[in-house]
Amino acid sequence: MDSRIENLNVSVEQSIITPIELKKMYPLGEKHIETVNNGQTIIKNILNGSDKRILAVVGPCSIHDIKSAKEYAQKLKVLADDLKDDLFIVMRVYFEKPRTTVGWKGLINDPYMDNSCEIQDGLKQARELLVYIAELGLPAAGEALDIVTPQYIQDLFSWTAIGARTTESQSHRNMSSGLSSVVGFKNGTDGNIDIAINAMQAVAASHNFVSINPEGKVAVIHTLGNSNTHIILRGGKKPNFEAQHVAAIEKKLTDLEIVPRIMVDCSHANCYKKAGKQEVVLSSLADQIANGNKSIMGFMIESHLNFGKQSIPSDQSKLKYGVSVTDECLDFEATEKILREFCDRICEK
Ligand SMILES: O=C[C@H](O)[C@H](O)COP(=O)(O)O
């Protein structure tokens, strides 16, 4: 290596455990496999319309504290069982945060939230939490942002999102073509829907790309293609959840001979990042479904134990328990209320 031309902007390279080593530390039993397998299968059935329930991806904007995430999962499991006739509730367990510029990039990248970026510890904490949630019998949903970390944890996700900032990325499309779960593609941050539709078409094809294998060796991955995909409307310059937006997307997809199956993200630009406004979005979806809409197959809600958000304090003893450190979230009680109202309204149809 010639230091005059290489690694000019790299300070340190650090080896970490391999995917297989991490999996040995947090092995799966039958119960975990059953949770993920059932979750993946039911979501595929919701996508193909053979299961008429609505998929609800509900949980914190980001996981930053394992204790509050476990408490949230326990509560959500009780609610999921209670609403299981109308909703298939999956917990949002987001460990990787895409940032508009800079900011905390999530539990895997910086588990101690102090810029120490102990990624190996982040991977361990993430896997330990996913195993715990699977043990509860609650399926988990994640965003696949990093394209190597799925080798460490993706086996525990029943549904996967590709975010607004990466839907157009070839690397993310390559990776998604090999994922075992249903994958949802967000529209772009500017509201561009076409990039999500292009992603669905790209991901249905097989691809060949360089990644790592479970032993941590560089490998060429040959994928089969993944047709279990859908679009996620998350708003852009303006919200895009109302009946006229949904109808326009239905037409676009139908013109391309794609069966329209649409998830609506009640958060992000659909609620102007005001958690309390997610209720307005969900209420519109309930009306649309009650009025006969058949293409809306799911929604996403950002929710934590307690309402709001906080910035990460330098003295972490000042962190408020169960409050988001990224986007604003609804508190659990408000989440339960709007989910119950949604179920009541779609049952009136
Ligand atoms: O979902 C979380 C945020 O909206 C996303 O990560 C972007 O956050 P930022 O604009 O605060 O960087």
Ligand SMILES: C=C(OP(=O)(O)O)C(=O)O
């Ligand atoms: C970052 C997220 O959303 P988006 O990609 O829509 O901004 C998210 O869901 O956490």
